Amino acid sequence: MPKVTIDGREIEVQKGTTILQAARMLGPDVAPPAMCYYSKLKTSGGYCRTCIVRVTKMNSQNPNPMPKPVASCRTEVMDGMEVVNFTSPEVLEARKGVVEFLLINHPLDCPVCDQAGECHLQDLGYEHGASTTRYDFERREFDKIDIGPYVQLHMTRCILCYRCVKTADQLTDGRVHGVINRGDVAEISTYIQNSIENEFSGNVIDVCPVGALTDKTFRFKSRVWFTKPVDAHRNCTKCSGKVRLWFKGSDVLRVTARKDQWGEVEDWICNDCRFDHKKVSDWNIEGPSPISHHSVISQNHYELVKLKLETGKKLNEVKGKKKESAK
Amino acid sequence: MGKQLLLEHVNVPGIEKLDVYRAHGGYKALEKALRMKPDELVEEVKKSGLRGRGGAGFPTGMKWSFLAKPEGVPRHLVCNADESEPGTFKDRYLMSHLPHLLVEGMIVSSFALGANTSYIYIRGELLYVYHILEKAIAEAYAAGLLGKNILGSGYDLDLYVQPGGGAYICGEETALIESLEGKRGNPRIKPPFPAVAGVWGRPTVVNNVETIAATVPIVNMGGEEYAKIGIGKSTGTKLISACGHINKPGVYEIELGLPVEEFLNSDQYCGGVKNGRKLKAVVAGGSSVPILPADLILTTAKGEPRLMSYESLADGGFQTGTMLGSGGFIVLDETASVVKNLWNFTRFYHHESCGQCSPCREGTGWMEKVLHRIVEGHGKPEDIDLLWDIQSKIDGKTICPLGDAASWPVASAIRHFRAEFEEYIKHPEKIKDVKHYYSVRNQTAPVA
Numbered sequence: 077m078p079k080v081t082i083d084g085r086e087i088e089v090q091k092g093t094t095i096l097q098a099a100r101m102l103g104p105d106v107a108p109p110a111m112c113y114y115s116k117l118k119t120s121g122g123y124c125r126t127c128i129v130r131v132t133k134m135n136s137q138n139p140n141p142m143p144k145p146v147a148s149c150r151t152e153v154m155d156g157m158e159v160v161n162f163t164s165p166e167v168l169e170a171r172k173g174v175v176e177f178l179l180i181n182h183p184l185d186c187p188v189c190d191q192a193g194e195c196h197l198q199d200l201g202y203e204h205g206a207s208t209t210r211y212d213f214e215r216r217e218f219d220k221i222d223i224g225p226y227v228q229l230h231m232t233r234c235i236l237c238y239r240c241v242k243t244a245d246q247l248t249d250g251r252v253h254g255v256i257n258r259g260d261v262a263e264i265s266t267y268i269q270n271s272i273e274n275e276f277s278g279n280v281i282d283v284c285p286v287g288a289l290t291d292k293t294f295r296f297k298s299r300v301w302f303t304k305p306v307d308a309h310r311n312c313t314k315c316s317g318k319v320r321l322w323f324k325g326s327d328v329l330r331v332t333a334r335k336d337q338w339g340e341v342e343d344w345i346c347n348d349c350r351f352d353h354k355k356v357s358d359w360n361i362e363g364p365s366p367i368s369h370h371s372v373i374s375q376n377h378y379e380l381v382k383l384k385l386e387t388g389k390k391l392n393e394v395k396g397k398k399k400e401s402a403k
Numbered sequence: 404m405g406k407q408l409l410l411e412h413v414n415v416p417g418i419e420k421l422d423v424y425r426a427h428g429g430y431k432a433l434e435k436a437l438r439m440k441p442d443e444l445v446e447e448v449k450k451s452g453l454r455g456r457g458g459a460g461f462p463t464g465m466k467w468s469f470l471a472k473p474e475g476v477p478r479h480l481v482c483n484a485d486e487s488e489p490g491t492f493k494d495r496y497l498m499s500h501l502p503h504l505l506v507e508g509m510i511v512s513s514f515a516l517g518a519n520t521s522y523i524y525i526r527g528e529l530l531y532v533y534h535i536l537e538k539a540i541a542e543a544y545a546a547g548l549l550g551k552n553i554l555g556s557g558y559d560l561d562l563y564v565q566p567g568g569g570a571y572i573c574g575e576e577t578a579l580i581e582s583l584e585g586k587r588g589n590p591r592i593k594p595p596f597p598a599v600a601g602v603w604g605r606p607t608v609v610n611n612v613e614t615i616a617a618t619v620p621i622v623n624m625g626g627e628e629y630a631k632i633g634i635g636k637s638t639g640t641k642l643i644s645a646c647g648h649i650n651k652p653g654v655y656e657i658e659l660g661l662p663v664e665e666f667l668n669s670d671q672y673c674g675g676v677k678n679g680r681k682l683k684a685v686v687a688g689g690s691s692v693p694i695l696p697a698d699l700i701l702t703t704a705k706g707e708p709r710l711m712s713y714e715s716l717a718d719g720g721f722q723t724g725t726m727l728g729s730g731g732f733i734v735l736d737e738t739a740s741v742v743k744n745l746w747n748f749t750r751f752y753h754h755e756s757c758g759q760c761s762p763c764r765e766g767t768g769w770m771e772k773v774l775h776r777i778v779e780g781h782g783k784p785e786d787i788d789l790l791w792d793i794q795s796k797i798d799g800k801t802i803c804p805l806g807d808a809a810s811w812p813v814a815s816a817i818r819h820f821r822a823e824f825e826e827y828i829k830h831p832e833k834i835k836d837v838k839h840y841y842s843v844r845n846q847t848a849p850v851a
Contacts, residue, residue, distance in 0.1 A: 178761050255758070258758050
């Protein structure tokens with residue numbers, strides 16, 4: 077089994093594991109951020125470039141570094157590979173560039189966006205972005221299109237991660253939405269303005285890392301940090317029925333799938349569970365949900381950022397000492 | 404004029420017809436190849452030292468030997484005729500004048516690779532060339548040069564021409580394959596490389612038009628003879644499409660190793676800079692390679708004369724060198740504006756970015772907007788450093804080379820012509836006097 081070293085920490089993994097998966101096994105303090113990769117979706121990843129890392133040693137036979145930074149989500153580990161992520165200023169700078177690119181045409185309408193508070197782009201911008209923008213042109217806007225009664229598409233916020241396209245492709249048959257046009261005017265759309273009517277269409281809301289696809293039944297009801305997540309289940313003939321209810325007082329405002337530490341859903345849920353069962357009596361309550369670090373709902377959420385930077389610093393110090401002693 | 408291997412009979416009237424082409428030695432290579440074993444052919448190409456003519460210059464023989472050959476899985480050869488690099492028009496010329504040369508090359512190469520179905524993916528805008536090729540292929544089928552049991556050898560080959568929808572990105576081999584399969588032309592993430600999983604997941608070789616055409620003289624004269632032409636690891640001849648401020652723009656076949664100065668000033672080739680003006684800069688290999696100022700294109704940084712070859716043009720890396728690329732030789736004279744020229748290139752890359760990965764999708768548009776601001780006379784002093792920073796954050800961080808291609812011209816223009824950018828920003832009133840000869844949207848007519 078190949079052994080890989082990421083930021084000075086070694087791990088042995090199954091053949092075929094990507095660098096990102098190996099880093100996630102090591103823990104959140106070395107795992108690169110990912111906006112488009114989704115472990116539950118085949119062929120996802122590679123587009124957003126936020127997870128780029130530098131391979132400083134290819135493998136045990138070939139000690140040369142890879143010439144370019146690579147997308148860790150699509151690069152498989154090899155035995156003896158050495159990777160730098162948070163310890164490399166070059167990688168951090170490149171990632172900062174990617175975050176800037178993702179943000180230059182983003183509307184930054186967080187105050188009126190339903191995703192705010194659980195938005196991966198907010199987290200990414202806070203953890204890896206610059207505090208100001210150098211972009212002083214008009215931002216890109218798209219015309220609004222209606223894609224059905226449940227899902228609200230707000231294309232202007234989209235970062236084109238392709239997750240929703242892959243979800244529709246792999247979860248359902250007869251995908252009716254996809255990417256049209258090219259370059260910086262490429263957009264997610266249904267051709268031509270079909271509404272998405274499908275038992276599992278609601279899952280695109282959960283996979284969307286930003287506020288481009290949101291729940292119409294939850295629109296402007298509450299900020300997410302005012303709602304309390306509770307795990308619950310029901311007997312559903314279509315899906316596992318394991319969901320997360322978001323309470324405000326005693327009302328269920330929203331139903332979503334359960335998400336893990338990395339913000340990925342654990343089980344896909346059907347539209348019945350998501351949109352049509354919003355009474356407490358519909359559900360068997362299991363208890364309060366553990367809250368992932370990817371949520372401002374959890375207190376001291378940004379403590380982890382400090383931890384990551386400190387780990388990097390420490391490792392750099394160790395390296396420096398080694399170099400000095402070598403001299 | 405040096406040795407003409409590809410364009411020798413280009414001026415023969417009716418050479419696009421099969422009988423005329425055969426009368427001038429056409430399909431001799433095919434007859435010879437069919438008597439050989441496929442592996443021997445691959446060996447000949449390896450010996451010839453032929454390198455990919457599409458831009459990257461990867462050794463063709465090596466590329467062919469990487470082709471996976473699993474039992475019972477068909478293999479494919481795809482010809483990349485999606486020539487859309489600004490400044491490059493050699494493949495169009497070759498295909499429209501010598502369609503049978505490409506068809507013969509396709510049959511020879513397909514036989515060497517063991518492919519029974521091959522494709523020519525042609526750029527959508529070249530529809531008239533598509534019809535020329537279709538006609539040539541129909542003639543070849545009728546003469547038994549394509550189809551079942553070619554010339555009684557027992558080898559079968561079907562050859563199809565597929566026009567694209569007109570996207571620059573479909574010249575990238577994996578995007579080309581996606582488009583050929585009928586999908587959106589987005590580059591794939593590699594690995595797997597096309598040699599393992601290409602068209603419909605089958606092992607595939609994608610080669611440029613000129614590369615495939617070059618296999619014909621290689622088979623005719625033998626790999627070793629071919630390797631004697633040229634210089635060092637740049638063997639054979641190369642088609643160069645010259646344009647810009649020169650007296651004789653056009654497509655020229657040169658022996659690799661020809662001095663740049665001779666190519667530029669000799670009456671056999673470009674015939675010197677137009678109107679007796681001084682040379683300012685040259686983009687030596689199509690719009691995406693770094694632009695070089697006059698002194699660096701004629702001699703290397705070490706003071707040696709620069710030659711038209713893969714190595715000599717790349718001498719000095721990107722600091723003082725450039726690339727042979729696809730052979731689009733764009734000449735700018737002293738009256739031309741590097742900044743406006745760059746803006747035009749950047750507009751192109753912005754328009755052609757596929758939008759798949761974020762640095763290229765957002766960065767190309769940003770660079771275009773900043774450059775547009777500069778050429779319109781509203782540039783800010785910090786814009787130059789901003790441009791430099793944007794390009795450095797695109798370069799090498801994208802899925803396919805389009806991101807690199809968009810950032811290299813910007814980097815090289817700033818590296819060698821920073822003063823001109825500063826001039827634009829400091830004295831916007833002078834800009835109106837600068838001419839540029841490209842048709843640009845929203846542009847006023849150049850001052851006569």
